[in-house]
Amino acid sequence: DTEVTQTPKHLVMGMTNKKSLKCEQHMGHRAMYWYKQKAKKPPELMFVYSYEKLSINESVPSRFSPECPNSSLLNLHLHALQPEDSALYLCASSQVENPYNEQFFGPGTRLTVL
Amino acid sequence: EDQVTQSPEALRLQEGESSSLNCSYTVSGLRGLFWYRQDPGKGPEFLFTLYSAGEEKEKERLKATLTKKESFLHITAPKPEDSATYLCAVRWNAGNNRKLIWGLGTSLAVNP
Numbered sequence: 001d002t003e004v005t006q007t008p009k010h011l012v013m014g015m016t017n018k019k020s021l022k023c024e025q026h027m028g029h030r031a032m033y034w035y036k037q038k039a040k041k042p043p044e045l046m047f048v049y050s051y052e053k054l055s056i057n058e059s060v061p062s063r064f065s066p067e068c069p070n071s072s073l074l075n076l077h078l079h080a081l082q083p084e085d086s087a088l089y090l091c092a093s094s095q096v097e098n099p100y101n102e103q104f105f106g107p108g109t110r111l112t113v114l
Numbered sequence: 115e116d117q118v119t120q121s122p123e124a125l126r127l128q129e130g131e132s133s134s135l136n137c138s139y140t141v142s143g144l145r146g147l148f149w150y151r152q153d154p155g156k157g158p159e160f161l162f163t164l165y166s167a168g169e170e171k172e173k174e175r176l177k178a179t180l181t182k183k184e185s186f187l188h189i190t191a192p193k194p195e196d197s198a199t200y201l202c203a204v205r206w207n208a209g210n211n212r213k214l215i216w217g218l219g220t221s222l223a224v225n226p
Binding site for chain 1: 146148150155156157158159160163201203213214216217218219
């Protein structure tokens with residue numbers, strides 16, 4: 001199984017809402033990532049978890065709050081977002097957080113902030 | 115400045131017309147070069163990892179090669195289903211920086 005799953009596929013939220021994005025992988029990978037992707041741009045790294053601990057936070061605003069409940073799950077909690085946060089949010093995983101390891105991406109959540 | 119540049123930005127081919135996409139990089143201490151395919155509104159699909167100059171990998175109609183300064187993704191006799199954006203990313207391990215550097219991608223359209 002080389003699949004990373006993400007839910008929901010689409011999400012529309014107001015600026016005062018609280019919502020969560022979910023990601024799951026069953027490949028035994030110990031590194032998981034959140035990316036944000038705008039149209040016609042490459043993915044932009046937000047967070048990295050390595051062995052369920054936050055390893056990298058790319059100076060992401062606090063309205064985005066990641067959580068890694070266990071080695072298979074990754075959540076991204078959203079609160080008080082801005083319209084400019086509308087984007088495709090991608091989850092990825094790799095065997096470990098190693099420069100040599102390829103990352104496998106999920107299908108993404110298309111987020112629209114009104 | 116470390117960077118990754120992909121060319122061309124967009125490419126339109128006729129079915130069966132072979133061509134190559136380019137990914138050039140200026141990072142030092144390369145730890146891996148990754149090719150991904152991305153369809154609109156979907157996550158990137160992993161294609162290849164290349165680690166050292168001279169390395170080549172193949173998958174169906176795709177072949178990726180690596181030199182010390184660039185990588186090529188050769189597409190032989192493409193089909194319309196090969197239409198997608200092809201992304202190149204480079205990983206290097208200078209100091210504490212463990213990020214991928216991404217190119218902007220090549221948008222490929224294959225006409226039947």
